[in-house]
Amino acid sequence: MENQKIFDEMWGTEDSLREPYRKFQTWFDSEDPARLRKKQRDAEELFRLTGITFNVYGKAEAEERLIPFDIVPRIISGSEWFRLSRGIEQRVRAINAFLHDIYHKQEIVKAGRIPKEMISQNEAFLPHMIGVEPPGGVYTHIVGIDLVRTGPGEFFVLEDNARTPSGVSYMLENRETMLQMFPELFSQNRVQPVSNYPTDLRRSLAACAPPACEGKPVVAVLTPGIYNSAYFEHAFLADKMGVELVEGHDLRVVDGRVAMRTTRGYRPIDVLYRRVDDEYLDPLNFNPDSALGVPGIMDVYRAGGITIANAPGTGISDDKAIYSYMPEIVEFYTGERPLLQNVQTWRCSEPDALAYVLDNLEELVVKEVHGSGGYGMLIGPTATKKDLAAFRRKLKARPGNYIAQPTLALSTVPIFSRAGLSPRHVDLRPFVLCSPGKVDITPGGLTRVALKKGSLVVNSSQGGGTKDTWVLED
Amino acid sequence: MLGKTANGLFWMSRYLERAENTARLIETGQRIALTRLGSGEEEWIPVLQSAGSLDGFHDAYETPGQEAAVDWMLRGRDNPSSIMACIASARQNARLVRTAITGEVWEAVNATYMMARELLARKVSERDLPAVLAAIRQNTALVRGMIHGTMLRNDIYDFLRIGTFLERADNTARILDVKYYVLLPSVSAIGSSIDNVQWESILRSVSARGGFRMEYGSEGGPQEIAHFLIFDKRMPRSLAFCVGKIKDNLRYLNASQPKPSQSQKLVTHLETAYLSHGIDQVFEYGLHEFIEKMLELLGDLAGQIQLDYRFYE
Structure with missing residues (x-):
């Protein structure tokens, strides 16, 4: 990695200003x-x-914290x-087709493109969903695709967040x-x-109303509650969509529908x-x-009484072991080369891959198959000897629980620091909405930035910050 | 609206009102202490009682004097009615009902919380106390102003108002409950400076000195004060005023229904049976007994509103 030049999105690899940043740079130079700083x-x-805060898990004082923002x-x-969004759309369509297939005929398994046990032995596979037709045919109403960049045209998908991004x-x-400002x-x-997102979200959710819906669809956001780390976001989205924010104890099944307790009695959602x-x-x-859910909601769902977004069981499509089959999945369902x-990705469940990973651990990133949020991962190049040894033991004990990837030379974008503009590594999570026959991608997304010099970890739980992400009209 | 949301709105405004009332009570207590006419330490006990903060006070401090009483009411760690606790609970409820209130109201509540966290992080010295109390009252007034200026007049607003006026009526009744003996005709040695201070402290704790003066000049005695605080419908902290507002808002809430709600029946009963008479009858009935009855009926009313509007499962 050392001999690789890192691509900076403002200055390229050769220190020459890239076009999208031209006006920004002029502005920045003229600013005091x-x-x-003020x-x-x-x-x-x-x-x-x-109140844009998040709660940190595992902190005694359950403090609300700000995610640092860089200007x-x-x-x-x-x-x-344009190129990026075409690739994202292709991928999301493939994910939905894949989900429909594995919960119905499993043709991709029959065609031998994915080993059977990847599905049948996968913890994220939900047998309750077999044969279920989600309303509008949509499984992943909301997807957040995590992308990283290594060069002008080189974007890679790091993760497909298809559960609740x-x-x-x-x-x-x-x-x-x-x-x-x-x-x-x-x-x-x-x-x-980007401001149309809440309106698009509501429209897109309403377009997937279940067969039992009469009249204008009633939409609600279900949150685990005020102590959840993302509570702010749940309230924010409900507020911007103009819908109710409910918790499990506000809901119950009444006459075959899931209904919320209002001041005037129960009203179906x-x-x-x-x-x-x-x-x-x-x-x-x-x-x-669980005290967070609704007893019997799955039965109502299967009977067409409610739409659950995202559909239950979508987790299998963003599972890190399935991830390694994504190129095959895209080709199988779209008939096109993945954009x-x-x-x-090395699947440590395979003996050859495991051997390679163990031999090259100090150059790789190792992730838990079902993990997320930057927890439980190893970054080889910056890990201590002790960490490396610990991960060797874990890998040998449960190889199927891990995948490994090369340490990518993530692109950088400058942050405004004491020293002026300083490059820091970033990733990008665009947000995608799926409704029947339609995929909407908000131009931009969330840019997360590792605020520590040289760090590759952008997760907010691990000290990352965020930036505004601009897509220019050309 | 969700029952849970109605509950959150109701308590958000109750806690804000409570924080403001406690600030006013501390101001009054401080004022009496400064005149040196009140006898110091025990003068704070009725203040703590009025603020509903007496429980646990004596266990929390080694020397339960003025400093301790003020600290306990401002930020006592185990005092659920301290100003800090009330503001934190108001904010917690505001977060819960974030989708029902406007951004302006939420930001005002959040700013109040941030201000209180900062000002009440450490013990407040006597010197800083007036400024701290003023900041608290200003901020709670800002929230009220934002509610008034930015919220739709719908059921959301009604629950906010009901919470405010129930808390306020309760607060006025508690002040009267603690201090009723000062207002009894038999006890008052007319014109004694002790009584004057006591009467003034009652008026002060409901921000009613100016209004009272405007109405009665320098003539008013305990009888008039009691009348003013219980029956005067122009006085925004009197029992009659608050109960009238609760009644109005309950009526708005129920406007689309053919029959009056249970809570409407209760509030109508409260008003006709207890707030439609003269002050003479109150003294005949017994001022203390009357106030006790008020507190009981207000409690029942709050309980009935919770049931009528499904605050809980």
């Missing part, structure tokens, strides 16, 4: 750094006041975005904050808006945008100890 503090104050936007040209509130609030930047640059994991969704059908590349 002291004023910018603006950076103002931004923080704004976030604190609006330098991440800028993508219209043509770059979060972060969209930051995408929206980052833009609001930038508009408020630097309105002049938006008159100089033609930035594609048509579409439930749930931000509760499958496992906790229905204590009668899944985890009996977006996968990161090379």
